[in-house]
Amino acid sequence: MSKLGAYLNLIRFFNPIGFWLLLWPALWGVFIEPGFQLKHFAIVVLGAFLTRSLGCAINDILDRNYDNKVERTKRKAFSKWRSKLDASSNICNIDGHYLYFSLTANEYIHN
Numbered sequence: 001m002s003k004l005g006a007y008l009n010l011i012r013f014f015n016p017i018g019f020w021l022l023l024w025p026a027l028w029g030v031f032i033e034p035g036f037q038l039k040h041f042a043i044v045v046l047g048a049f050l051t052r053s054l055g056c057a058i059n060d061i062l063d064r065n066y067d068n069k070v071e072r073t074k075r076k077a078f079s080k081w082r083s084k085l086d087a088s089s090n091i092c093n094i095d096g097h098y099l100y101f102s103l104t105a106n107e108y109i110h111n
Contacts, residue, residue, distance in 0.1 A: 012056045054095035
């Protein structure tokens, strides 16, 4: 498995239901807003994707000692990957910085 493929498996890229569950309510807010702006749409879509990715990475960090012991998660590609803690840390770092930026940049978005 390539390193990119391992990262995509880490953030559950090929199972997008969590992304959709975060995205739909947020899009309602964007579309109900009186003045639709493309930058709000882009921030919501990117924020939903990164929030879900961060949640998956944090879950894998916290469950790293248990995944190999549970029958359902033994075969997960992530549980077999050697540097899974480094990969999860990288995803958390990237996503965490984006989410922090998006929360603190609120005053620039509304101008």
